[in-house]
Amino acid sequence: xxxxxxxxxxxxxxxxxxxxxxxxxxxxxxxxxxxxxxxxxxxxxxxxxxxxxxxxxxxxxxxxxxxxxxxxxxxxxxxxxxxxxxxxxxxxxxxxxxxxxxxxxxxxxxxxxxxxxxxxxxxxxxxxxxxxxxxxxxxxxxxxxxxxxxxxxxxxxxxxxxxxxxxxxxxxxxxxxxxxxxxxxxxxxxxxxxxxxxxxxxxxxxxxxxxxxxxxxxxxxxxxxxxxxxxxxxxxxxxxxxxxxxxxxxxxxxxxxxxxxxxxxxxxxxxxxxxxxxxxxxxxxxxxxxxxxxxxxxxxxxxxxxxxxxxxxxxxxxxxxxxxxxxx
Amino acid sequence: xxxxxxxxxxxxxxxxxxxxxxxxxxxxxxxxxxxxxxxxxxxxxxxxxxxxxxxxxxxxxxxxxxxxxxxxxxxxxxxxxxxxxxxxxxxxxxxxxxxxxxxxxxxxxxxxxxxxxxxxxxxxxxxxxxxxxxxxxxxxxxxxxxxxxxxxxxxxxxxxxxxxxxxxxxxxxxxxxxxxxxxxxxxxxxxxxxxxxxxxxxxxxxxxxxxxxxxxxxxxxxxxxxxxxxxxxxxxxxxxxxxxxxxxxxxxxxxxxxxxxxxxxxxxxxxxxxxxxxxxxxxxxxxxxxxxxxxxxxxxxxxxxxxx
Numbered sequence: 001x002x003x004x005x006x007x008x009x010x011x012x013x014x015x016x017x018x019x020x021x022x023x024x025x026x027x028x029x030x031x032x033x034x035x036x037x038x039x040x041x042x043x044x045x046x047x048x049x050x051x052x053x054x055x056x057x058x059x060x061x062x063x064x065x066x067x068x069x070x071x072x073x074x075x076x077x078x079x080x081x082x083x084x085x086x087x088x089x090x091x092x093x094x095x096x097x098x099x100x101x102x103x104x105x106x107x108x109x110x111x112x113x114x115x116x117x118x119x120x121x122x123x124x125x126x127x128x129x130x131x132x133x134x135x136x137x138x139x140x141x142x143x144x145x146x147x148x149x150x151x152x153x154x155x156x157x158x159x160x161x162x163x164x165x166x167x168x169x170x171x172x173x174x175x176x177x178x179x180x181x182x183x184x185x186x187x188x189x190x191x192x193x194x195x196x197x198x199x200x201x202x203x204x205x206x207x208x209x210x211x212x213x214x215x216x217x218x219x220x221x222x223x224x225x226x227x228x229x230x231x232x233x234x235x236x237x238x239x240x241x242x243x244x245x246x247x248x249x250x251x252x253x254x255x256x257x258x259x260x261x262x263x264x265x266x267x268x269x270x271x272x273x274x275x276x277x278x279x280x281x282x283x284x285x286x287x288x289x290x291x292x293x294x295x296x297x298x299x300x301x302x303x304x305x306x307x308x309x310x311x312x313x314x315x316x317x318x319x320x321x322x323x324x325x326x327x328x
Numbered sequence: 329x330x331x332x333x334x335x336x337x338x339x340x341x342x343x344x345x346x347x348x349x350x351x352x353x354x355x356x357x358x359x360x361x362x363x364x365x366x367x368x369x370x371x372x373x374x375x376x377x378x379x380x381x382x383x384x385x386x387x388x389x390x391x392x393x394x395x396x397x398x399x400x401x402x403x404x405x406x407x408x409x410x411x412x413x414x415x416x417x418x419x420x421x422x423x424x425x426x427x428x429x430x431x432x433x434x435x436x437x438x439x440x441x442x443x444x445x446x447x448x449x450x451x452x453x454x455x456x457x458x459x460x461x462x463x464x465x466x467x468x469x470x471x472x473x474x475x476x477x478x479x480x481x482x483x484x485x486x487x488x489x490x491x492x493x494x495x496x497x498x499x500x501x502x503x504x505x506x507x508x509x510x511x512x513x514x515x516x517x518x519x520x521x522x523x524x525x526x527x528x529x530x531x532x533x534x535x536x537x538x539x540x541x542x543x544x545x546x547x548x549x550x551x552x553x554x555x556x557x558x559x560x561x562x563x564x565x566x567x568x569x570x571x572x573x574x575x576x577x578x579x580x581x582x583x584x585x586x587x588x589x590x591x592x593x594x595x596x597x598x599x600x601x602x603x604x605x606x607x608x609x610x611x612x613x614x615x616x617x618x619x620x621x622x623x624x625x626x627x628x629x630x631x632x633x634x635x636x
Contacts, residue, residue, distance in 0.1 A: 150341050150344070150345065153341065153342070153345050153615075153618065160569055160573075161569070161572060161573035161576060162353075162572075162591065162607055162610065163356075165591075165592070165595055166353075166356045166357065166360070166595065166603075167356070169360050169595050170356065170359055170360050170361070173360070173361040174361065205562065206562075209562070248523060252516075252519075255469065255470065256570075259472055260573070262472045262474075263472070263473070263474075263573055263574075263576070263577055266472075266474050266577055266580075267576065267577075267580075267592065279472065282472055282474075282475055283472075283474060285475075286474055286475050286478050289478060289479075289482070296475070300471070300475060303470070303472075304467075304470040304471065307466070307469065307470040308466055308470060311466055311469065311470075311519075312466075315462075318523065
């Protein structure tokens with residue numbers, strides 16, 4: 001009887017202990033203390049919500065004006081300017097208008113939607129492939145590791161900008177029955193799938209090298225001697241221990257993908273006009289920076305702040321997730 | 329002996345990788361829709377046939393591939409259809425030094441600026457110096473290359489009048505190109521160095537060294553540096569791919585006649601030999617550098633060497 005009580009007591013204790021010290025909860029508690037990281041998280045969530053909610057259109061009504069509507073008579077207006085269109089319609093440009101008389105704010109918000117979507121989606125694709133691939137390769141070792149890493153080397157050796165340019169050029173002009181398959185916005189799909197498929201390589205290498213030094217540790221040996229399967233060891237014991245570097249690298253991958261998309265837009269392969277992303281807006285702004293500074297300033301500011309926040313958030317997460325830093 | 333076998337196997341793997349890259353590029357370059365022989369003017373059918381026959385385009389693709397590989401061994405990279413009168417080998421001979429120089433200068437600049445900043449920031453974590461250095465690094469990372477380029481041109485050329493922007497002569501393009509390319513990577517490397525140095529500095533052996541009374545500088549550079557620099561060395565491999573991507577932009581912004589420009593032209597002009605040639609050179613460069621990085625890493629962190 002007494003034994004029974006002791007047992008249930010122990011079980012309850014274990015449960016609370018496990019809950020209290022779970023990696024995610026611990027990390028969250030520590031992250032909350034980091035003001036800079038929390039501000040960054042707040043900013044990123046805010047900018048993402050703005051980019052998701054503001055462009056919503058219900059029938060003909062929308063909060064923001066059409067980002068692609070040009071006003072030949074209202075070119076290059078400054079911020080906070082109200083003006084009348086040629087049709088006599090009153091317009092208010094919070095952040096001014098661009099060289100074709102389009103609303104800057106609306107273009108930035110719509111562009112942000114595309115940039116963030118491409119950044120996050122391509123990073124998630126690369127994260128999943130990279131972590132699983134790297135962990136498997138590093139843990140199994142030997143010939144399998146060797147073959148898997150050679151595949152990564154081969155993909156590395158083709159500078160991915162070249163791969164992406166070739167693939168986009170091929171599929172861009174790919175027609176079925178005289179109809180382009182990847183037309184207009186569908187080309188964006190092509191862009192982020194291709195970026196996602198080439199960006200996982202570094203992640204795989206980082207995770208692999210982490211796993212290789214981790215798997216020689218006692219806790220993996222202990223797990224193995226308990227009879228856990230390879231898959232369970234990788235999933236429950238190795239991958240959680242690589243989370244720190246993986247998260248730091250992921251936060252660097254999102255801005256890297258956004259930059260990559262911007263480079264593609266610069267070379268004319270990213271978002272196709274009249275649609276815009278932050279990258280293509282900045283490119284337009286850089287082209288016209290002598291005559292119209294607003295067009296460069298606002299997109300660069302939002303783009304820069306978003307990347308700033310992602311980077312500081314990553315730093316905060318690193319401190320929060322790294323078990324070693326909890327020592328002091 | 330072990331080390332020699334490791335190096336040899338790495339080398340053979342690189343050669344195999346190069347072969348795969350060449351094959352992949354050949355078939356990708358040939359499957360771009362459109363023909364290299366099309367002109368603005370309509371080309372008569374019989375002339376088209378003759379031109380195709382002259383360049384072996386009438387044969388099956390697999391046979392063309394065999395001919396292409398055979399020609400490679402004799403150093404014949406084929407003609408460039410877009411640049412009449414030039415062979416691909418001549419174009420590469422002209423543009424490779426430009427690209428290699430910009431890339432190497434950019435990388436060296438990034439390492440020289442980035443590593444000290446990272447080490448310095450890591451030696452004073454969470455201080456105001458740390459924050460301001462990392463903010464500077466972040467500015468480099470966050471601004472796209474094609475904004476930094478023209479901005480530098482404005483600041484150094486128009487405002488400070490250090491360079492003659494109107495002429496865009498050689499030196500201007502070189503210096504500003506290097507700066508533009510290097511700023512991004514110096515930021516990246518500074519962050520990477522700081523992160524891994526902090527990792528190493530929190531290890532027990534560093535505490536032991538400090539407890540022994542080793543000076544702060546000696547702890548940083550004798551004990552922590554070798555371990556802390558390892559991820560930076562590992563990063564150089566993938567960085568090359570990004571340097572190539574960045575150099576595409578830098579070359580186009582500053583009008584430097586490098587490999588990237590020719591590759592882009594090759595793609596837009598449907599110039600298969602030019603595409604294959606430029607990719608071959610870029611891929612060989614990357615493979616060779618990755619090979620060197622692997623060896624350097626095995627030396628820095630012997631655990632990374634083939635364990636089994």
